Amino acid sequence: MAELTEELSLVKGEEPAVPAKAGTNGKADKAGKDGKADPEPATNGGKAPLDVPTGTPTVIVDDLHIVYRVYGAATDAEKGNAVNALTRMLKRQGRPQMKEVHAVKGVSFVAYHGDAIGIVGRNGSGKSTLLRAIAGLLPPHAGAVYTDGQPSLLGVNAALMRDLTGERNIVLGCYAMGMTPAEVREKFQEIVDFSGIDEFVQLPMSTYSSGMGARLRFAISSAKTHDVLLIDEALATGDREFRKKSEKRIRQIREEAGTVFLVAHDLRVIEETCNRVIWLHKGKIKMDGDPKEVLAAYNKG
Numbered sequence: 473m474a475e476l477t478e479e480l481s482l483v484k485g486e487e488p489a490v491p492a493k494a495g496t497n498g499k500a501d502k503a504g505k506d507g508k509a510d511p512e513p514a515t516n517g518g519k520a521p522l523d524v525p526t527g528t529p530t531v532i533v534d535d536l537h538i539v540y541r542v543y544g545a546a547t548d549a550e551k552g553n554a555v556n557a558l559t560r561m562l563k564r565q566g567r568p569q570m571k572e573v574h575a576v577k578g579v580s581f582v583a584y585h586g587d588a589i590g591i592v593g594r595n596g597s598g599k600s601t602l603l604r605a606i607a608g609l610l611p612p613h614a615g616a617v618y619t620d621g622q623p624s625l626l627g628v629n630a631a632l633m634r635d636l637t638g639e640r641n642i643v644l645g646c647y648a649m650g651m652t653p654a655e656v657r658e659k660f661q662e663i664v665d666f667s668g669i670d671e672f673v674q675l676p677m678s679t680y681s682s683g684m685g686a687r688l689r690f691a692i693s694s695a696k697t698h699d700v701l702l703i704d705e706a707l708a709t710g711d712r713e714f715r716k717k718s719e720k721r722i723r724q725i726r727e728e729a730g731t732v733f734l735v736a737h738d739l740r741v742i743e744e745t746c747n748r749v750i751w752l753h754k755g756k757i758k759m760d761g762d763p764k765e766v767l768a769a770y771n772k773g
């Protein structure tokens with residue numbers, strides 16, 4: 473914690489006594505996208521190399537199956553049977569049964585540098601599960617996901633801490649994404665401005681509304697160019713102005729040779745931001761292609 477306070481002072485230019493070298497907190501050593509240490513912190517602001525040709529595959533999903541195991545689930549015979557449920561409760565019997573939910577069923581596609589891919593589908597069609605699998609957070613039951621570069625599910629979700637102030641979380645989140653102290657200093661104010669949380673930045677994140685938290689997370693995670701950025705409904709919580717800013721930021725990430733996956737129930741966001749749409753239905757791809765065509769078909773059926 474003391475280290476974080478020190479880093480925050482440095483970022484805000486309060487105590488420049490400690491030299492801002494990469495590696496002061498052990499995390500910033502891994503600044504490079506390729507995992508190599510960054511000897512000179514002042515870089516191009518965390519941007520990906522611009523010489524990556526678009527059209528190069530970044531994500532290959534090959535016949536992917538994801539299965540959740542739910543322990544203690546009701547068997548089919550028990551479904552809706554109140555007498556059984558009551559008897560079990562009175563006898564204090566547990567439910568040893570294990571039920572499998574086959575959430576993604578044989579999905580295959582290839583994503584390229586510069587792609588922004590919208591994923592649409594009804595509730596429970598497997599959109600979030602697919603994103604989590606691409607991020608490497610869920611093991612495939614069968615098939616595989618290959619990625620070129622580091623996929624980030626909105627970058628910093630795991631790193632942020634509710635009890636810390638917004639400003640401390642900015643520093644923490646930036647380090648978690650592998651930015652150097654110099655990059656954090658360069659981006660700090662921009663992140664605060666983009667999030668629009670103003671003076672709330674000095675308060676713990678536990679005092680934020682869910683929209684404010686989501687805006688700060690998006691501002692932090694998009695301050696760095698990701699090889700593969702996965703965004704799940706993050707833009708839904710923002711107001712119209714924030715959505716416009718976010719769409720612009722996503723376009724920037726694409727131009728900088730990244731790949732963006734976007735799950736949003738608001739189809740306008742998808743249509744305005746993405747160059748390709750995948751329609752998932754009951755865990756399978758129903759359609760994959762041009763946003764206008766796929767969304768027209770999706771709206772019909």
Ligand SMILES: Nc1ncnc2c1ncn2[C@@H]1O[C@H](COP(=O)(O)OP(=O)(O)OP(=O)(O)O)[C@@H](O)[C@H]1O
Nearest residue numbers: 540542573575593594595596597598599600601602
């Ligand atoms: N942690 C979990 N454990 C068990 N089953 C799960 C879990 N998460 C999701 N599921 C199930 O997997 C299927 C796909 O869920 P998923 O959340 O990926 O769908 P989605 O398309 O993102 O839905 P939504 O639009 O409602 O967010 C659903 O049947 C859901 O009930």
